[in-house]
Amino acid sequence: MWYDLSLPDVEKKLQTNISEGLTTTQVESQLLIHGKNKVAEGKTDTLFVLFLRQFKSPLIFILVAAGVVVFFLGEFIDAGVIFFVLLFNSIVGVIQEGKAQNTLSALKRFVQTDATVLRDGKEVIIPDTDIVPGDILILQEGEKIAADARILESANLAIAEASLTGESHPVHKIVDAIPTENLPVSDQQNMVFKGTYVMAGNGRGVVVATGNDTVIGKISQSIALIDAEIPLKASVRYLSRLIVVVAGIIVGGFFFIGVSIGKSGIEMFTTSVSLAVSIIPEGLPIVMTIVLASGVFRMAKRNAVVKNLQAVEALGHARIIAVDKTGTITKNEMVLKEVFIDGKHFEVSGVGYDPNGNIKLGDDTVDPLAHPELIHAGKVASFCANAHTMFIDETKTFAVSGDPTEAALLVFAQKVGFNKSALEHEAPKISEIPFDYKTKYHATSHLKDGGQYITVVGAPEVVMSFSNAIYTDGHAEPLTLAAKNELEKTFFAMLKNGMRVIAFGTAELPRDSKFETHDHIPKLTFGGMYGILDGLREEVPEAIAQAQVAGMLVVLITGDHKITATAIAKEAGIFKEGDIVLTGEDVEAMDDTVLSQRLDNVSVFARVTPDHKLRIIQAYKQRGDVIAMTGDGINDAPSLVAADLGVAMGKIGTDVAKEAADIVLLDDNFSTIVAAIEEGRAIYNTIKKVILYLFSTSLGEVLTITGALIIGFPLPLLGAQILWLNLVTDGFLDISLAMDPKEKGLLNKAFERPKKYLVDSLMVRRMFVMAIPMMIGSLYVFNEYYVNDLPKAMTMTLLVLAAFQWLNVWNCRSENTSIFRTNPFSNMYLVGATALVICLQVMAIYAPFMQTILRTVSLSWYDWAFALAVASSIIVAEEIRKLISTQKRHV
Numbered sequence: 001m002w003y004d005l006s007l008p009d010v011e012k013k014l015q016t017n018i019s020e021g022l023t024t025t026q027v028e029s030q031l032l033i034h035g036k037n038k039v040a041e042g043k044t045d046t047l048f049v050l051f052l053r054q055f056k057s058p059l060i061f062i063l064v065a066a067g068v069v070v071f072f073l074g075e076f077i078d079a080g081v082i083f084f085v086l087l088f089n090s091i092v093g094v095i096q097e098g099k100a101q102n103t104l105s106a107l108k109r110f111v112q113t114d115a116t117v118l119r120d121g122k123e124v125i126i127p128d129t130d131i132v133p134g135d136i137l138i139l140q141e142g143e144k145i146a147a148d149a150r151i152l153e154s155a156n157l158a159i160a161e162a163s164l165t166g167e168s169h170p171v172h173k174i175v176d177a178i179p180t181e182n183l184p185v186s187d188q189q190n191m192v193f194k195g196t197y198v199m200a201g202n203g204r205g206v207v208v209a210t211g212n213d214t215v216i217g218k219i220s221q222s223i224a225l226i227d228a229e230i231p232l233k234a235s236v237r238y239l240s241r242l243i244v245v246v247a248g249i250i251v252g253g254f255f256f257i258g259v260s261i262g263k264s265g266i267e268m269f270t271t272s273v274s275l276a277v278s279i280i281p282e283g284l285p286i287v288m289t290i291v292l293a294s295g296v297f298r299m300a301k302r303n304a305v306v307k308n309l310q311a312v313e314a315l316g317h318a319r320i321i322a323v324d325k326t327g328t329i330t331k332n333e334m335v336l337k338e339v340f341i342d343g344k345h346f347e348v349s350g351v352g353y354d355p356n357g358n359i360k361l362g363d364d365t366v367d368p369l370a371h372p373e374l375i376h377a378g379k380v381a382s383f384c385a386n387a388h389t390m391f392i393d394e395t396k397t398f399a400v401s402g403d404p405t406e407a408a409l410l411v412f413a414q415k416v417g418f419n420k421s422a423l424e425h426e427a428p429k430i431s432e433i434p435f436d437y438k439t440k441y442h443a444t445s446h447l448k449d450g451g452q453y454i455t456v457v458g459a460p461e462v463v464m465s466f467s468n469a470i471y472t473d474g475h476a477e478p479l480t481l482a483a484k485n486e487l488e489k490t491f492f493a494m495l496k497n498g499m500r501v502i503a504f505g506t507a508e509l510p511r512d513s514k515f516e517t518h519d520h521i522p523k524l525t526f527g528g529m530y531g532i533l534d535g536l537r538e539e540v541p542e543a544i545a546q547a548q549v550a551g552m553l554v555v556l557i558t559g560d561h562k563i564t565a566t567a568i569a570k571e572a573g574i575f576k577e578g579d580i581v582l583t584g585e586d587v588e589a590m591d592d593t594v595l596s597q598r599l600d601n602v603s604v605f606a607r608v609t610p611d612h613k614l615r616i617i618q619a620y621k622q623r624g625d626v627i628a629m630t631g632d633g634i635n636d637a638p639s640l641v642a643a644d645l646g647v648a649m650g651k652i653g654t655d656v657a658k659e660a661a662d663i664v665l666l667d668d669n670f671s672t673i674v675a676a677i678e679e680g681r682a683i684y685n686t687i688k689k690v691i692l693y694l695f696s697t698s699l700g701e702v703l704t705i706t707g708a709l710i711i712g713f714p715l716p717l718l719g720a721q722i723l724w725l726n727l728v729t730d731g732f733l734d735i736s737l738a739m740d741p742k743e744k745g746l747l748n749k750a751f752e753r754p755k756k757y758l759v760d761s762l763m764v765r766r767m768f769v770m771a772i773p774m775m776i777g778s779l780y781v782f783n784e785y786y787v788n789d790l791p792k793a794m795t796m797t798l799l800v801l802a803a804f805q806w807l808n809v810w811n812c813r814s815e816n817t818s819i820f821r822t823n824p825f826s827n828m829y830l831v832g833a834t835a836l837v838i839c840l841q842v843m844a845i846y847a848p849f850m851q852t853i854l855r856t857v858s859l860s861w862y863d864w865a866f867a868l869a870v871a872s873s874i875i876v877a878e879e880i881r882k883l884i885s886t887q888k889r890h891v
Contacts, residue, residue, distance in 0.1 A: 003150070003190050003191050004180065005177055007150075014134040018152055021135065022119055022136075024120060027130075036129045037146065037211050038211050039214075055086075060240075114126065114146075115143075116140070117137055119135070123138060131207055133208060133209065134206065134207060135147070137207055139157060139192065139205060142197070143198050144198075145159070145192050145195065147194050148192070148194050148210075148213075148214045149206055149207045149208060150191055151173050151190045151191065151192065151204075153175065154173045154201065156201035156435060157173040157198065157201040158200040158201055159198060161186070164185065164215065164634050169500065170199040170405075171186075171189060172189070174189050178190055184584055185609060186559050193215045194209075194217075216634060219635070239758050239759070244280075246279070247279040251275055251276045254272055254705070257709055261712075267715070271715055271719055281691075284734075287737075288687060291683055291686050291690070299663075299672075302672050303650075304664070304665055304666065311663055313683040314680065315663070315676045315677055316677055316679065316680020317626055318552060318627060318680075319553065321553070321555070321628045321629075322556075322628070323556055324631040324636050325556060325565060326632075327633065328670070329537060329540045329670060330536055331351075332534060332632075333352040333404070333534065334533070334535075335350065335351075335352065336381075337532065337535075339359075339528060339530055340531070341527060341529075342473065346374060350411070352535060353389050355415060369417065373474070377528055377530075378416030378417065379418060380504045381410070381413040381416075381418075381457075382410065382418040383424075383429075383444050384455050384456075384504070385409040386406055387404070389411060405500070406442075408530075408532045427448045428447050429446055430445040430515070431445045431515050433520075433521075435458070440459040441458025441462050442456070443456040445509070450511060452509040452510070452511060452513060454524070455505075455506055456507075457503070463524065466521055466522075467505050469525040469526065470483055470525065471527045487529075494531045498533060498567020498568050502529065502532060503529045504529070505524030505525055505527050506524060536572060539669055540572050543671040544572055549747060550674075550748075555604065556575070556603065556604045557605040557629075558606060558607075558608065559607060559609070561606060562606040565606035566581055574604065579604065580603070580604075582602050583605075584605075587605070587608060587616065592615065596619040596623050610634075614642055617642045617643050621642075621644070626644045626645075628643055629642075630670075631653075632648060632649040632657050636660075637659075646661035646662050647665065647673060648660070649668045650664045651667070651668045652668060674747070678742070678747050682743065686738055689737055689740065689813065691759065693730075693809055695763075696771050697771075697804070697805050699768070700774030700778075703771055703774070704774065704797070707775050708779060714790060716778065717797055718794065728837070729802050729837050729840075733834070735829075735833070737812060740813060740826075743814075766881065769881050773804070773877045774801065774808075777800060777874075781793075781796050781797055781800045781867065791855060794856075796867060798844075799863070799864070805837075807871055807872065807875055810822075810830075813830075819879065
């Protein structure tokens, strides 16, 4: 690996010159070998290809076949309805897939930049696509890194790698080789990576990988190889196959029985095709599209962009929600949360870089002016902070330029009451020793009372090594061994709480004393320690608690250290006593089977790489869990794609993460995920209602026609009449049922795991409870009329079956609540649709042109009353079932 080679070995292996760079001839040769520094893009499908893709479902295949057969049988209107349903569903699918962004294209856009390189001994600026292995890359503050490179020179070089590794702190880079095998990207401190940023300092690096060979390139390749399917899509596919098989068996058996008892082959074929159309729920694709689209519309009101219609439903029955730390449950904004000074722990409140906040000592809010120790800590923080904060009017948020840690110090000083400009006007800066990764401190000298006031912030062990006194009651006391031991205990306690701990100290020097290098640091008075955290988003604890009440397991997957990750997980409510924390090393040591078995009681995965994240997601899926993944960085992209549902942050998320995700939260509000969970469960329940309605009515029609054939009755319905029931009556009612409002209490309990075919045992029982009265009632009505008047008997059978459907759709609104206890006006679409299909039925019976098409005859008011009385039996049957079910639940 490049990180464990010495610089001479790197130079030799790349055949470059680290002092002069590559020659023009070498560059041309390298371009031929390695190609442009581009991440390969996936092929973009045309609209026509997207359109054809919508017809891949077995259910769509059989509908196309049915439409063709119905067309050649002369039923042009019915064929037109079938083809309209297919066309509408396909157009909606094309629109959605057309909007879905291309992950690999986003990766390319994310890394487009210019770069400064050393060639033929001269610095030149070139497009980043022209960089080749062996180029000497000039790294300067604020620039985006154009390729993976090994560090040659580092002058306080700090790289922001949060989007790649999940590490919230800038990583300070070194030159020396690191002789360690299998070092994760986050620990390769002598390497820089394409797509990350230079946060501070400058340096040089020799390019070791370009294009697809970079870390980002490998991530793009892993995304391309991931085969992920949203659960609802798979369930619909399984259901479609089941419908096709069942329809084939029923229709084949029906045709064989009819012909064997002497029925006309042509008559049986026509009726069989109509029966097949009846069994196959033509309205299901369009209804599912409407249900999902309405959910997407409601989510849009909550600032969530849903790129895949089926994505929201998937989140509703997710068993696992895997969350990233930096930028997802935290803000990726360093916040000073605690100050320890003079034996006291002050808690600092506030959000991000907003200078508004309170300071507490115990349970009491304090006035900083009444606490000299706070004034002391705030002044040092202000002197040592070179960062700048600014208010952004467009977003109404505070932003920062400079080192995030120093920004946290500056904001704390502002909360205490210091204005840096005013402070430095009174005490001008004389000199400064910048932070260096090796020395681990930052020191300043300011003019005060005719002398120099020295302030130092840095690693606690470094500041303590400089100190021989400690700040106590406003003055310096000797720093004893006992005091050092107490400071160490405090340090480790703050560290255990997930904080980055920075110590500070002060000293005074004569005005003419030199203060320019490490050797000039005087003996300090140890002041105290600052505890800095990547602040948790305000809405996160409540949102996670709601998800847990809803029966979901929330796990944290992060590149951060184990202690930091565990502390944040505790604060967020993810980690509980007894939970297990796995690190990247633990994951690396397990094969996929062992990893899948070890997931019980694991709530935190720390120090993981993108490959580890991907394996963790796949391990949960291997167990049969439906998993949602949230993230915002490049390192999250493969797992966002692999998860059943990917959720990205819209404001701070990288383009890569947003492209890979199924849902993008525009306002970065984590609680929107809980709203999406509720929406998903409502969608799933609604889809079940529609399937129950369609299948129960289809089963009732099949039993009626088959029963008549077995009993020896003439066929009680013509093919056109069956199509009327299935395409017109059902068509309006199922769509309006899809608009049913959400049920209450969807988040108050664990959600049932969706069945493979979207049909559970209760739905099957309810189908027969509804279908059997339809069969008995229809055959009873037919028997009352067919001996004397067959056309009237068929018309009455058509009417009673239609009435069964009008009433049954109201049965399907709830599994357990009585039809008489639900508010009929809570779904005005259903009220309107019921009125509409009744009017259409009147037209079908009395309009002369409809009488010709459907072979109907006029009926009397008595006939209508008789049909409605018989049809009401379906309500009685379902109400008895609901009553028995309710009594069993309360036993």
